[in-house]
Amino acid sequence: MISRRNIRVKVMQTLYALETMENSTKPGEPLKLLEKQFEQTRQLLVYMIHFITEVARYAESDARIRASKHLPSAEDLSVNTKIAGNTLLWKMLEDASLQKAIDATHVEKYMDKELVRKIYLELTETPEYKAYIQEASREPKSERSIIEFIYNNLLITSENFTSHLEEHFNNWDDDCDMANQLILHYLAKPGTYDFQEILSKEKWQFAKGLLETVGQKKEITLEMIKPKLKNWDPERIATLDMILMQMGVCEFLFFETIPPKVTINEYIDLAKEYSTPQSGQFINGILDNIHKDLVKENRLHKVSFRK
Known part of the structure; x- marks a missing residue:
């Protein structure tokens, strides 16, 4: 999942943190710090993907809320929920590795439901979304494009969303480029990541070896x-x-x-x-x-x- 270039960045960041520490490090502390760096990356990645799914799924919540009004209008009773059944969305929701990581890392506690709602409403006003819900079929290219649109045009470019990430993930500035690359790859091939093992054994040995060698x-x-x-x-x-x-x-x-x-x-x-x-x-x-x-x-x- 994580490339050697990403690994070098994490080792660099760990060495910099160690270099700027006021107190001397304890045995094993450098490796623990490196492991923490990778774990923070994993949590950020899992949360960002989870947020994408929450925006798409909000169509059903919106339809339910509007239909439950005291005097719902015809428009309130006819909210289009096509995106909630998006095939790419459901590949993500049925990705056992992703769902297990969501539960294990407890990223749900960071979820801002109001921000999800605002971004969903912003989505519904875009020409891209209006064109999408008018299509009767579920062409794979169209299904993927609307999910990518949510991420590329409404999340990663949104000051509100990036500020939200900065508030809860202090590694956002360091990891934003890496996370962006990994998410785009995941959206192209959902279900291909093992979120429990963000690093293969071979890549962990490279990371560990590089950190220890520079120190020694x-x-x-x-x-x-x-x-x-x-x-x-x-x-x-x-x-x-x-x-x-x-x-x-x-x-x-x-x-x-x-x-x-x-x-x-x-x-x-x-x-x-x-x-x-x-x-x-x-x-x-x-x-x-x-x-x-x-x-x-x-x-x-x-x-x-x-x-």
Whole structure:
């Protein structure tokens, strides 16, 4: 479910948190912090998907509320509830893994019913929704499109919704891009995620190994990085930049199946996205120079991932 790039982000965030802690860490604390990072991502992802289903299902609640008025109008008695039977919606509702995660993580406690109602009412006023309910058939493309429309046009672009997420999930700012990618993939292929195992065993070993290696090999990586800084004072370099460079050097030396070019490109991208505007070019130069030295010294022993 989570890519290696997402894993690098989580390891980076964990290392940054550890670096900025005032007190020294206890044995096992770094791994617990990393596990917490992934659990927060899982809760956010589960909640966002659950919220989508609540908006679509509100059509039935709306019909029931309007029909129960003291003097309901003809319009009140003829609310179209087609979307409540949407085939993609029901694939999500019948996804045992998702429903189990909803129960286990207790995300229902964050649900803002009034916000669900407002977004549903906003949906009913859109041309896309009006066109959808006029269609008699349930074409798979149309069924998926209206659910994607709810997410792309009414949720993820809504200040009210994103503020709601920020209020309840302190990892929203860090995880928004990752969560967005995962949700779009899930809507395209519902039922394909195992929400109980957000990381495969292989990917957890990569995450755990990268975190532990950076911590254990800090002196070695700094010995290789500092000579390349030239006129830069190591103490004045952004903490995040130094962490990214240490992670990159560790991948060069201790992760034999990852091609150096992949490592360099990954950390350039992370630096551009999470650090300063100049960080990408800076980290590119440092890691590229270190890589060239390692090749000259025959210290790189990469092997094919497939082998």
